[in-house]
Amino acid sequence: MADEALFLLLHNEMVAGLYRAAEQGEGENGRCTTKLESMGFRVGQGLIERFTKDTARFKDELDIMKFICKDFWTTVFKKQIDNLRTNHQGIYVLQDNKFRLLTQISAGKQYLEHAPKYLAFTCGLIRGGLSNLGIKSIVTAEVSSMPACKFQVMIQKM
Amino acid sequence: MSRPPGRKQENHKISRDLFVLTYGALVAQLCKDYERDEDVNSCLDRMGYGIGIRLIDDFLAHSDVKKCRSYSETADVIAQVAFKMYLGVTPSVSCCSATGNEFSLILDKNPLVDFVEELPVERASLCYCNLLCGVIRGALEMVHLAAEVTFLQDRLRGDAVTEIRIAFVRKAEDRKHKRK
Secondary structure: OOHHHHHHHHHHHHHHHHHHHHHHOOOOHHHHHHHHHHHHHHHHHHHHHHHOOOOOOOOOHHHHHHHHHHHHHHHHHOOOOOEEEEOOOOEEEEEEOOOOOOOOOOOOOOOHHHHHHHOHHHHHHHHHHHHHOOOOEEEEEEEEEOOEEEEEEEEOOO | OOOOOOHHHHHHHHHHHHHHHHHHHHHHHHHHHOOOHHHHHHHHHHHHHHHHHHHHHHHHHHOOOOOOOOHHHHHHHHHHHHHHHHHOOOOEEEEOOOOOOEEEEEEOOOHHHOOOOOOOHHHOOOOOOHHHHHHHHHHHHHOOOOEEEEEEEOHHHOOOOEEEEEEEOOOOHHHHHOOO
């Protein structure tokens, strides 16, 4: 099934379309990232519901994060997270060395400043997924060298 | 392997759900950004165009279609190969003009609207799946076929079926016959 191409292209068009509209309109860049992130949030909520319909109950927070890193990431991005680190106090860092949404962009320093635009949706996706599993969090991302990126998840204790 | 055997099937379905849900979120965001339905429709069409001009490469790489020799063959390929490959449905094709350059694709099952119950009342003329029109138009343009693609009927707006009209525009043939 050629679904990955469809989602990749749609995502790129969304990012391009939103930023183009912002340039012609108010010129506010910050709003675009928020919009992308909130779209990702809604999608993540819906997706995790469909996904975990038949899976067993999760034992603890770490179990949930491992699920996100393995099954969730594999279904959405066709590979697992390469590295998961935690300080066991609510902060997790997910490292993906070859992030699918960035591989289409040239791997040098040229577009490094534009890379975060392509991560906003995925941050929302993770936050939405965790939210419907009962975890409130803040997710940020950073790119140090293309196409590797790190997602930092900070669990909020309620 | 402790995975149940039906997992791969489910994963495909979830990939499809990802696309459908993302599309829904996109339309919802556009509805917040633009007040007029026409603006949302044209935005979706433009995005679809951008996707179509790139998707055609992926389509030709993954499918075995030979060069189409007529408009009706092209319409058949779109319905039976492309739609099947990307959306998992096969619309039926019918020719609706004497000149043979207008075709209708009738979809009785549209996966893009899987999670949509109904359009809100104030968005009566929103063309929810307008992205598809742009995609088809963009893809055809990249194989040098100009076409106008529109939605004639839409189940979400109360019609019986969803019908997409593809009208090929005959270009002047004189350039091909220019001899030096």
